[in-house]
Amino acid sequence: MAVTAMAVTTMGFAASPAAAAPAATTAPRLGDTCTAADLGTRHPVIKSTEVTPTITHFKGWYVTDGSTGSQTVDTSVQDTISVSVGVNGNIQGNFQVEALGMVGGMLGLNVQVNYTHTSTTNKSISWDFRKPGYYGLYEGTKKVTGTYGSLNCNRSDAGGLKWVEGPDTGSYTTYTTLEEGAVRCEDKVPANSIMAKAQGLLDCGSPAATAQHPAGPVPSAKADQAKHDTAAADEAGQSTKATQAAKPAALAALNCQPGAYRIDVPGRVLNWSAPLLANDGIRLRESTFFSAHLDNWRLCNVTENNGVIEASLWNWGNGGCATIPANIANQEQAYLTTANCGEDDLQRFYIYRDVPGSSKIGLQNKYTGSMLGYDRYADGELIRQYSSGRQDGTGTFALTQV
Structure with missing residues (x-):
C-alpha cells in the first residue's frame, strides 16, 4: 500500500x-x-x-x-x-x-x-x-x-x-x-x-x-x-x-417458608417436576398421586427488594435446590436441574409477580441473569434458561399453593 x-x-x-x-x-x-x-x-x-x-x-x-x-x-x-x-x-x-x-x-x-x-x-x-x-x-x-x-x-x-x-x-x-x-x-x-x-x-x-x-x-x-x-x-x-x-462451597442451612407450591403453566396441567435420575433436568410433568412431592417446591431464604422476591427453590421430593449446572451456565438454553443446596447464586432466583390476586410469575436466575421457560408445551419438556426470556409467553408460570 x-x-x-x-x-x-x-x-x-x-x-x-x-x-x-x-x-x-x-x-x-x-x-x-x-x-x-x-x-x-x-x-x-x-x-x-x-x-x-x-x-x-x-x-x-x-x-x-x-x-x-x-x-x-x-x-x-x-x-x-x-x-x-x-x-x-x-x-x-x-x-x-x-x-x-x-x-x-x-x-x-x-x-x-x-x-x-x-x-x-x-x-x-x-x-x-x-x-x-x-x-x-x-x-x-x-x-x-x-x-x-x-x-x-x-x-x-x-x-x-x-x-x-x-x-x-x-x-x-x-x-x-x-x-x-x-x-x-x-x-x-x-x-x-x-x-x-x-x-x-x-x-x-x-x-x-x-x-x-x-x-x-x-x-x-x-x-x-x-x-x-x-x-x-x-x-x-x-x-x-x-x-x-x-475454596469449597459452604453448605447453608435453609430457612424455608412453610407452604409448598407447584410451579405450573397457567390454565394447563403440566408443571415443574424435579428429576428422579442424576444428570437429568427439571421437566414439565403432570401432577399425580405418584409424583412423590417431586412437583412440590418451597421458597427458602427469601428476601424482597423493591418488590422483587429472591429465593432458593427447594424440592420436597428429592431434597435438592433448583440450579443451573455450573459447567453449562454460560450457555443459552442450559437446562435447569437440582443439586445439593448451598450458598450459590446459581441456586438463587428472582421472582417477578403479576398484580395482587394473580398467581402468575416469571423466574430469573440470579447468576446468569437469564429467564426460565421451555421450548414447547409437552410432557417431559425440559425447563431451560433464555437470556431474554420467551417472548411468546412460555416463560410465565403460576405459583400455586398446595
Whole structure:
C-alpha cells in the first residue's frame, strides 16, 4: 500500500462478519406498561460506557535513507480483547446482542455484536515507508466497556404491571473495527486516538528514538513494559481464579417458608417436576398421586427488594435446590436441574409477580441473569434458561399453593 507515515487502513475481522451500526431497538422503557406474558422476559438497559483506544499489535521500527519502500514487519501481541456480556462469553442469546446493539447506537460506533476476539498471535504488517525515521507499526481498535442492567416486568406500587429495573447487573466488553497504521514521533495525531496510543508506545523521548540506528527493529521500553504488565495482570487473574476455585462451597442451612407450591403453566396441567435420575433436568410433568412431592417446591431464604422476591427453590421430593449446572451456565438454553443446596447464586432466583390476586410469575436466575421457560408445551419438556426470556409467553408460570 502506497501511503505516508500518517496513513491508516481499517480491517474487518476474520473471526466474524464486519460490524455494522445496529438498528434502532424497540425495547420498552422504564415505567412502560407490560402484561403477564412479559413476566418471563427481560431487556437490557445500558448504565455506563467507556471507550479506550487499545493497541493489539505493535513493533518499533527504524527506517534509514537506504531502507525506504515496502517492508513486511512482524509485530508482537500487546493486548487481546474478547467480546463478552455478563457470564455469557459466547454471546449466544438475544439479550447479549441487544445490549451490544444498544451500546453501538448510543455511541455511534460500529461495534462487534457477536462473539469474537482480536488475534492472540503475532502478525505481519506490510507497509510502504516513504521517509526515513523512527516508526511504530501497529494494529489497534477502540475497546468499549461498561455496565448494564435489565428491565423486567413486575407488579407496580402504582397499580398494574410495569417495566422496572431488575436487580441483575453485569459488565460488557466489545470493540470496533481493527485499524492498521504506522506513526512517527514527529507526526501530529488526534488526541485520544488509536494512532496516539501507538505513538505513546514509541517512547519518543528515549535515546533510541533520536540516535542513529541501523534499519530494523528498535527496542521500545514502553512497549516492553506494556507487554510485561499485560502478562503480569493475566498471571494475577489466573492466580485469583485458582484461589477462588479452591475454596469449597459452604453448605447453608435453609430457612424455608412453610407452604409448598407447584410451579405450573397457567390454565394447563403440566408443571415443574424435579428429576428422579442424576444428570437429568427439571421437566414439565403432570401432577399425580405418584409424583412423590417431586412437583412440590418451597421458597427458602427469601428476601424482597423493591418488590422483587429472591429465593432458593427447594424440592420436597428429592431434597435438592433448583440450579443451573455450573459447567453449562454460560450457555443459552442450559437446562435447569437440582443439586445439593448451598450458598450459590446459581441456586438463587428472582421472582417477578403479576398484580395482587394473580398467581402468575416469571423466574430469573440470579447468576446468569437469564429467564426460565421451555421450548414447547409437552410432557417431559425440559425447563431451560433464555437470556431474554420467551417472548411468546412460555416463560410465565403460576405459583400455586398446595
